[in-house]
Amino acid sequence: MVRTTIACARCRKAKIKCVHDGLPPCQSCMKEGSARIIHACTLTRPIIKRKKSLAAYISLGTSESGPVEPGAASWTQRRKTFSPDRQREIGEKENSNSSQKEFIHRVTKAANAFVIQFPELNFLHLPSFLQGLKYLNGDAVDITGQHNATSYRATLKGLCFALLALCAPWLEDEHPTDDYILSARSSMSIIDHPDVFTIQTLLVIAMYEWGCGRTFKAWADSGMAIRSIQLLNALPKPRSTTELQSEIQNRTFWACFVMDRLVFCGKPQPLALPLPSVEVHWPVGQRDFAFGQTTSRFYPHIEYGTSMDQANYSDLDRVYTLIVQGYDVWSKILQWVAGGGRRRQPVRHQFVSPWERGSIWLSLYEELREWRERHDVCVRFPDTAVEVHASLGQAHGFAYLNLIYHLCRLFLGREYIPFLPTPTSEPSGPVDPPLLALEAPPGWWEERAYELFSSSAHITDILRRLDAAAAPFSTPFSGFCAFSAATMNSYVLYFPRMNLGRSMNAAADFKADKVYLDRFRRQWEIGARWWTAIETTQQLHEKASRDREKFFGKTRADFQALEAIINHSASTFLSDAEADTHGEPQDHTRDPPITPRSNSVNDGLGAPVAGNHSVSEVTGVQDPTQYQLQVQSQHDTILYYDGDGNAWNAIWPLWEDQMGISFESETVPWDYAAHSAAVV
Numbered sequence: 001m002v003r004t005t006i007a008c009a010r011c012r013k014a015k016i017k018c019v020h021d022g023l024p025p026c027q028s029c030m031k032e033g034s035a036r037i038i039h040a041c042t043l044t045r046p047i048i049k050r051k052k053s054l055a056a057y058i059s060l061g062t063s064e065s066g067p068v069e070p071g072a073a074s075w076t077q078r079r080k081t082f083s084p085d086r087q088r089e090i091g092e093k094e095n096s097n098s099s100q101k102e103f104i105h106r107v108t109k110a111a112n113a114f115v116i117q118f119p120e121l122n123f124l125h126l127p128s129f130l131q132g133l134k135y136l137n138g139d140a141v142d143i144t145g146q147h148n149a150t151s152y153r154a155t156l157k158g159l160c161f162a163l164l165a166l167c168a169p170w171l172e173d174e175h176p177t178d179d180y181i182l183s184a185r186s187s188m189s190i191i192d193h194p195d196v197f198t199i200q201t202l203l204v205i206a207m208y209e210w211g212c213g214r215t216f217k218a219w220a221d222s223g224m225a226i227r228s229i230q231l232l233n234a235l236p237k238p239r240s241t242t243e244l245q246s247e248i249q250n251r252t253f254w255a256c257f258v259m260d261r262l263v264f265c266g267k268p269q270p271l272a273l274p275l276p277s278v279e280v281h282w283p284v285g286q287r288d289f290a291f292g293q294t295t296s297r298f299y300p301h302i303e304y305g306t307s308m309d310q311a312n313y314s315d316l317d318r319v320y321t322l323i324v325q326g327y328d329v330w331s332k333i334l335q336w337v338a339g340g341g342r343r344r345q346p347v348r349h350q351f352v353s354p355w356e357r358g359s360i361w362l363s364l365y366e367e368l369r370e371w372r373e374r375h376d377v378c379v380r381f382p383d384t385a386v387e388v389h390a391s392l393g394q395a396h397g398f399a400y401l402n403l404i405y406h407l408c409r410l411f412l413g414r415e416y417i418p419f420l421p422t423p424t425s426e427p428s429g430p431v432d433p434p435l436l437a438l439e440a441p442p443g444w445w446e447e448r449a450y451e452l453f454s455s456s457a458h459i460t461d462i463l464r465r466l467d468a469a470a471a472p473f474s475t476p477f478s479g480f481c482a483f484s485a486a487t488m489n490s491y492v493l494y495f496p497r498m499n500l501g502r503s504m505n506a507a508a509d510f511k512a513d514k515v516y517l518d519r520f521r522r523q524w525e526i527g528a529r530w531w532t533a534i535e536t537t538q539q540l541h542e543k544a545s546r547d548r549e550k551f552f553g554k555t556r557a558d559f560q561a562l563e564a565i566i567n568h569s570a571s572t573f574l575s576d577a578e579a580d581t582h583g584e585p586q587d588h589t590r591d592p593p594i595t596p597r598s599n600s601v602n603d604g605l606g607a608p609v610a611g612n613h614s615v616s617e618v619t620g621v622q623d624p625t626q627y628q629l630q631v632q633s634q635h636d637t638i639l640y641y642d643g644d645g646n647a648w649n650a651i652w653p654l655w656e657d658q659m660g661i662s663f664e665s666e667t668v669p670w671d672y673a674a675h676s677a678a679v680v
Contacts, residue, residue: 158187261331413452486513
């Protein structure tokens with residue numbers, strides 16, 4: 001390490017030695033440990049201030065004493081030649097006005113695209129945000145009432161950079177988006193005093209990182225935003241805070257609430273913002289928010305322990321409240337499915353059928369139904385067409401609301417169907433353990449199949465109609481909806497009897513899904529993984545429908561990795577040893593009941609049955625004892641090759657490689673694999 005005249009501004013201001021190896025950060029900034037300080041560490045030469053001399057006037061062509069001497073002018077010209085920093089400064093001044101106008105123009109386009117395309121992050125009050133852009137270079141008035149003008153400009157500009165990165169697909173901007181993200185991160189003031197702009201910037205960055213497939217970073221950024229908004233809500237508000245500023249902060253909180261449920265880090269995580277503990281009011285209506293009239297109507301606070309309000313919604317004025325409530329239902333469904341779903345019951349020795357009171361499936365289904373029943377017909381699809389709301393300029397809010405509903409129905413319906421049926425299979429319940437001990441009510445499975453495959457078709461139709469209405473929807477959430485719909489449209493295309501032949505447009509819907517995903521993967525990096533997954537799924541369905549013998553007896557256990565991708569999360573089961581350490585009995589839900597009943601009057605030859613299929617038909621195992629041993633080893637890694645070299649259960653998770661991943665933030669290296677091993 002050497003000490004030179006080159007130093008960082010922090011050490012120079014503190015009048016301490018700046019020790020470094022020629023590159024930032026220096027030792028002093030590294031010891032400080034603050035991400036903001038480490039990012040801000042820049043090594044420069046000392047700035048020498050000189051009194052105004054004759055040379056300054058020579059550069060203007062005159063001096064106080066008379067004409068310019070030729071020699072002096074020549075010296076000044078040579079000095080300009082050897083001052084590239086000074087030349088750059090002059091050039092920046094000449095182009096500052098035009099570049100600033102161009103920057104504000106691009107940010108304005110990004111903000112408008114953000115408000116339309118990301119209704120789940122509905123915190124941006126467009127009129128005041130655009131009004132504040134003019135303060136980026138001038139003297140700013142702090143509209144937050146919390147910080148000085150310099151801090152206001154810095155955090156506002158950080159949000160601008162984040163918006164430019166997230167909304168790049170709609171801007172035709174060739175500037176590297178990761179550079180925008182780095183600029184946005186360097187402008188945040190998380191450590192010193194989190195403010196609304198900083199929290200909003202973190203949320204936008206989290207959405208961007210998720211779209212890039214960097215889910216660990218997205219999860220971490222979302223977590224920082226959540227803790228920051230909790231801290232900000234705990235601080236007393238300045239007296240100068242207006243009602244509009246309070247509502248912007250309130251909506252920023254609900255955006256954190258949504259991101260808490262949207263971004264998962266490889267497997268389900270405990271929610272940081274459980275709804276029963278929330279004691280803030282629901283978002284106000286869109287019209288009141290736009291006009292800043294946040295108290296013109298009464299919007300009650302959430303009572304402790306209440307899941308959601310019981311109001312009926314006849315229009316989309318309070319669409320953000322609807323989306324927030326829908327996400328709360330969706331997160332419960334996703335947590336259950338990603339945690340094992342029907343195969344992991346909370347009461348280990350109890351087999352509760354989904355139609356019975358007390359089942360998790362039924363409680364989730366009824367909560368979803370109750371939320372939906374409070375929506376008027378004019379905000380439901382397909383009861384009301386997308387084109388109607390497109391004519392009113394609210395197509396994306398309408399589409400988002402209905403995408404959440406149909407995605408929830410898709411996940412609930414998919415849980416009890418065979419992962420890989422036979423070409424002649426019909427809806428009759430699960431064929432892999434744990435099997436159901438009771439017979440379903442008449443028509444129950446047929447109704448579930450209709451809901452499942454109609455929801456997948458509706459998701460495809462919503463996205464198709466948005467394209468036709470010149471209002472395309474292309475965000476990470478809409479891409480995941482298209483991917484989920486594609487898996488089920490492919491399923492019913494190759495196994496039409498699973499919906500009793502009612503999916504007449506399955507081929508067209510699946511083709512539309514692939515067209516959408518092909519376009520989507522060119523805009524978002526995570527789309528490439530979804531494209532690969534749907535290609536693999538289609539190949540599996542096609543080959544299994546053509547060659548029954550080759551895939552005879554294959555169940556979910558043979559495709560655990562592929563199923564984890566489809567289910568959005570790499571979920572795993574607790575081993576028996578792990579279950580014992582948690583004080584729980586061993587998991588026997590993988591074993592079938594001793595005398596399971598069929599949903600059909602034809603029980604076969606006395607062998608245990610699963611739905612309409614006997615165990616020997618489903619698994620190819622004639623001896624029930626051998627079948628039980630096979631069931632007990634399901635959770636082990638099984639690599640199944642189809643004869644063409646395709647390993648359908650190869651390890652290729654949906655998100656980043658979670659086997660030995662090295663997760664590094666921009667400032668602090670963190671060995672994720674080592675940390676996980678230490679925890680285990």
